[in-house]
Amino acid sequence: MSDYEVxxxxxxxxxxxxxVHIASASAAYADILPEDQLRALAPSTREAKWREAIEFSEPQVHVAVLGEEVVGxxxxxxxxxxxxxxxxGEIWALYVKPEHWGKGVGVALWDAARDGLEEEGCTLVTVWVPLRNDRALRFYELAGFKREMKTAKTTSLGGTKIEEIRLKRNVA
Structure with a gap:
């Protein structure tokens, strides 16, 4: 039984x-994005984005909490x-505070998203992951996602070109 509640x-x-988004992205993308771009992640713009997402349920957002603290x-x-x-369906974002990595928070969040997608009638789920984000690729592959090799694409993140790949799996 986990101490985390979703x-x-x-x-x-x-x-x-x-x-959480900034702390996790800064740690996860430390070897992918230049330091100045990591420092430029602005909490105020992220807060406005997530406030809007929560208000309009686009995307649906769930949090993992430990006591009163949001950890993912x-x-x-x-x-x-x-x-x-x-x-x-699609996992638009899944982030966990680095000090809680490897403790089951991501799995609990994935389970909640899978349940929500199933309730929405989704039978497949996808996620886009940077090819150089080994931790995220390993997480999703352990959760049963498979890489769709023909989907590899280059996107621009703050002026830096990033190679991404889509992974997919059945919801159920």
């Missing part, structure tokens, strides 16, 4: 979600990829 996010969680979050909804069937 629940739907509420508006007052937006700042904590933004803080997941955003999920229908796939944003063009020409994707309405039964395909």
């Amino acid at each position: 629940r739907p996010a509420v508006l007052r969680d937006a700042k904590a979600i933004a803080d 979050f997941v955003g999920f909804d229908r796939s944003r990829d063009p020409k994707t069937p309405s039964t395909t």
